[in-house]
Amino acid sequence: MSDTVSQNGTGPQPPSSSSWTIEDSEDLYRIRGWGDPYFGINSAGHITVSPQGDRGGSLDLYELVEALKKRNLELPLLLRFSDILEDRIERLNACFAKAIARYNYPGVYRGVFPVKCNQQRHIIEDLVRFGNPYHFGLEAGSKPELLIALASLKTPDSLLICNGYKDRGYIETAMLATRLGQHPIIVLEQPEEVELVISVSQQLGIKPVVGVRAKLSAKGIGRWGGSSGDRAKFGLTIPEIITAVDQLRQANLLDSLQLLHYHIGSQISCISAIKDAIREASQIYVELAQLGAKMQYLDVGGGLGVDYDGSKTNFYASKNYNMQNYANDIVAEVKEACDEKQQAVPTLISESGRAIASHHSLLIFNVLGSSDAPSGIPEVGPEKEHLILRNLRETYDSITPETYQEAYHDAVQFKDEATSIFSFGYLSLRERAKAEQLYWACCRKIYDIVRQQADVPTELEVLEKTLASMYYANLSIFRSAPDSWAIEQLFPILPIHRLNEEPSLRGTLADLTCDSDGKIDRFIDRLQSKSILELHPLKPGEPYYLGMFLVGAYQEIMGNLHNLFGDTNAVHIHLTPNGYEIEHLVKGDTMTEVLEYVEYNAKDLLENVRKATEAALQTGKISIEESQRLLQNYEQSLRSYTYLA
Numbered sequence: 238m239s240d241t242v243s244q245n246g247t248g249p250q251p252p253s254s255s256s257w258t259i260e261d262s263e264d265l266y267r268i269r270g271w272g273d274p275y276f277g278i279n280s281a282g283h284i285t286v287s288p289q290g291d292r293g294g295s296l297d298l299y300e301l302v303e304a305l306k307k308r309n310l311e312l313p314l315l316l317r318f319s320d321i322l323e324d325r326i327e328r329l330n331a332c333f334a335k336a337i338a339r340y341n342y343p344g345v346y347r348g349v350f351p352v353k354c355n356q357q358r359h360i361i362e363d364l365v366r367f368g369n370p371y372h373f374g375l376e377a378g379s380k381p382e383l384l385i386a387l388a389s390l391k392t393p394d395s396l397l398i399c400n401g402y403k404d405r406g407y408i409e410t411a412m413l414a415t416r417l418g419q420h421p422i423i424v425l426e427q428p429e430e431v432e433l434v435i436s437v438s439q440q441l442g443i444k445p446v447v448g449v450r451a452k453l454s455a456k457g458i459g460r461w462g463g464s465s466g467d468r469a470k471f472g473l474t475i476p477e478i479i480t481a482v483d484q485l486r487q488a489n490l491l492d493s494l495q496l497l498h499y500h501i502g503s504q505i506s507c508i509s510a511i512k513d514a515i516r517e518a519s520q521i522y523v524e525l526a527q528l529g530a531k532m533q534y535l536d537v538g539g540g541l542g543v544d545y546d547g548s549k550t551n552f553y554a555s556k557n558y559n560m561q562n563y564a565n566d567i568v569a570e571v572k573e574a575c576d577e578k579q580q581a582v583p584t585l586i587s588e589s590g591r592a593i594a595s596h597h598s599l600l601i602f603n604v605l606g607s608s609d610a611p612s613g614i615p616e617v618g619p620e621k622e623h624l625i626l627r628n629l630r631e632t633y634d635s636i637t638p639e640t641y642q643e644a645y646h647d648a649v650q651f652k653d654e655a656t657s658i659f660s661f662g663y664l665s666l667r668e669r670a671k672a673e674q675l676y677w678a679c680c681r682k683i684y685d686i687v688r689q690q691a692d693v694p695t696e697l698e699v700l701e702k703t704l705a706s707m708y709y710a711n712l713s714i715f716r717s718a719p720d721s722w723a724i725e726q727l728f729p730i731l732p733i734h735r736l737n738e739e740p741s742l743r744g745t746l747a748d749l750t751c752d753s754d755g756k757i758d759r760f761i762d763r764l765q766s767k768s769i770l771e772l773h774p775l776k777p778g779e780p781y782y783l784g785m786f787l788v789g790a791y792q793e794i795m796g797n798l799h800n801l802f803g804d805t806n807a808v809h810i811h812l813t814p815n816g817y818e819i820e821h822l823v824k825g826d827t828m829t830e831v832l833e834y835v836e837y838n839a840k841d842l843l844e845n846v847r848k849a850t851e852a853a854l855q856t857g858k859i860s861i862e863e864s865q866r867l868l869q870n871y872e873q874s875l876r877s878y879t880y881l882a
């Protein structure tokens with residue numbers, strides 16, 4: 238898999254400084270921006286994790302990974318820090334408590350966790366436990382999620398918000414949950430659900446608490462902007478809400494309507510979009526109360542963003558507000574609207590998933606090798622060289638800070654010509670190799686000049702990407718970071734050690750899949766994003782570990798089995814006074830398990846290979862030793878991890 242393992246940095250190098258410090262690394266990888274208060278760098282140049290923020294101890298991530306490897310936990314490895322999850326819940330509740338105090342809001346906050354964000358049992362169990370002091374509830378977006386929520390939620394006074402498309406079975410189950418002491422709220426997402434709820438209520442003799450999801454005209458922005466507006470997939474338009482009110486009134490159930498919900502999309506990067514939505518929703522809330530509904534809850538959905546690049550801007554990988562601003566704006570706007578119409582304020586609900594779950598998980602993977610673009614300049618032989626080669630050499634010699642741009646165009650043109658001459662049979666394979674080597678030499682020389690310029694012409698930005706080293710990463714993007722592939726989401730990625738050493742190479746990451754999309758070539762940066770990541774030259778015989786951070790929301794469940802790379806190993810780490818404890822260890826899939834997903838039976842497969850081996854033995858095509866070796870390898874593989882050892 239690895240071409241040449243680059244040892245001495247043949248790729249382009251950033252301006253070198255001999256006195257690289259961990260502060261330089263902090264700055265380069267923007268750790269304070271996205272990692273505060275959970276991640277930092279220690280004097281050994283290793284990433285540290287402080288799962289309780291500034292209130293608790295910290296762990297050396299590199300040492301933790303080494304210790305886990307000694308317990309036979311192979312990479313890639315997903316680390317989940319339950320203390321971070323707890324800290325996120327505390328923070329969110331503290332922000333709302335602070336806002337409620339600041340604006341003298343005569344109501345409370347009762348958050349819920351949207352199960353779809355991470356359905357893993359250990360995580361939901363942790364969330365329920367950590368949420369207990371705050372009466373934190375759960376939100377279900379589908380029938381299977383309702384089953385999870387119903388069985389997991391045991392917190393007094395917490396809410397069970399029932400969203401998503403519903404059939405009679407869903408509604409019955411949700412309503413009957415009342416009998417168990419739960420507080421389910423059935424949120425009408427479709428006009429058809431109104432009659433269904435009325436009918437189930439009459440049949441069971443249960444008066445449900447019902448909510449309505451409004452299609453706001455205030456739009457979210459960015460990737461999930463389509464979650465609101467008239468053409469959104471979910472929710473009722475204003476005329477449909479009025480119809481629902483009339484239907485409920487007729488069925489004597491108008492007092493069941495107690496909640497207004499909206500969700501304008503995930504990762505809202507701009508505070509103004511949040512303000513617009515809450516302003517519009519507050520008015521709808523007040524109006525519904527005046528129409529006779531017994532309004533008690535306002536559920537603002539998700540959307541609270543995560544600052545993946547640490548830039549604190551309205552770039553899609555960031556957000557231009559913090560959690561406290563978010564809580565303040567919601568509390569203040571609702572209070573103002575209610576005061577104006579002399580309406581009692583609602584219990585506030587938010588369904589923040591990303592903001593709660595992202596930080597607690599990170600993926601550690603190793604680099605298997607790297608390859609660089611061809612380097613060096615081919616020798617001039619005794620014979621006269623082909624014209625195209627002479628042209629390329631001349632171009633190379635002509636490169637100066639004044640001419641580099643023109644020289645670049647020439648180099649590209651000559652290289653294209655070389656390829657086409659080759660295709661017509663007028664250039665030998667050896668000559669073509671020389672032409673390509675010369676082309677790369679031109680690119681490097683030009684790049685060295687370009688790097689010193691303040692204003693880089695855009696076409697030359699391509700150079701940086703072209704010359705970058707390729708680092709082969711032991712992971713599948715499709716399994717572990719599907720959003721990086723599907724929607725170009727940015728996650729912070731960086732080495733977890735050697736951070737006191739200058740990362741002298743620039744690289745992109747290629748994953749294990751045989752898919753050309755299986756790569757990462759967009760990374761967080763100061764402004765927008767960059768196409769290369771600063772990395773260290775690999776040292777022979779030494780592992781190089783990278784961490785992908787903030788992956789606790791959505792990535793696990795949306796990951797797929799492309800090329801049959803299965804679930805990664807996962808460990809749940811909890812900080813103790815003496816260090817840490819492994820609370821749970823969830824072994825990743827074996828090959829037998831991934832093969833079962835596609836309906837293969839490991840025993841049958843092995844039997845097929847055994848029969849073929851037997852037949853080959855009979856005809857003398859394989860020796861007995863070879864046959865044993867083959868079968869042993871096959872059997873052992875079936876039991877082992879799908880990633881490379």
Ligand SMILES: *Cc1c(COP(=O)(O)O)cnc(C)c1O
Binds near residue numbers: 589
């Ligand atoms: C996905 C979703 C959420 C969670 O959104 P985040 O941005 O992750 O907080 C909340 N509510 C609904 C209705 C959703 O569909």
